[in-house]
Amino acid sequence: MFGGGGGGMNPRKMKQMMEQMGIDMEDIDAEEVIIRTGEEELYFTDADVQLMEAQGQKTYQIVGDPESRALSGGDGGSDDTTDDDGGVDPQDIEIVAQRAGVSEEDAREALETNDGDLAAAVADLE
Structure with a gap:
């Protein structure tokens, strides 16, 4: 769309153009x-997360490969992602242990x- 040709636009020139239009971009260390x-x-x-602010509106762009997890019912119901020890998701255990x-x-x-x-679990353990 911008710059013609297959190579796209120089990132520095793109940043200058966005600044001229009043658009601020910021990388978020998520x-x-x-x-x-x-x-x-x-x-x-x-994930790589960027915040773009223009005319008072904030837009977040997330680039990455998400893991999809089904939501549990929340009232003690069982689903395939919980184990038999207290209903804690094994993937959550792994994430907290690693973090x-x-x-x-x-x-x-x-x-x-x-x-x-x-x-909260990670915060308690750190």
């Missing part, structure tokens, strides 16, 4: 991004204590 819909979560662990640098047993306990809240 550790994780979760998009929750009615049926699933799209979980990005290694906090602890054993999976410690990660499971932290998740159970924090009602499955990944961020």
Whole structure:
């Protein structure tokens, strides 16, 4: 679209043009991004996130390969992503253990204590 030809536009020139139009771009150092819909979560662990601000509106662009996870019912119902020990998602245990640098047993306990809240579990363990 811009610049003709197959190579696209020089990134520096593109940035100059955006500044002239009053558009600010900023890279966000995100550790994780979760998009929750009615049926699933799209979980990005290694995403590139950019914030673009123009005319007072903020737009976030996420580039990465998400993991799709089904949402559980929330009232103790069982689904295929939970185990038999307290209903904690095994993938969540792995994520918390990796982020906090602890054993999976410690990660499971932290998740159970924090009602499955990944961020709170990691914060408790750090």
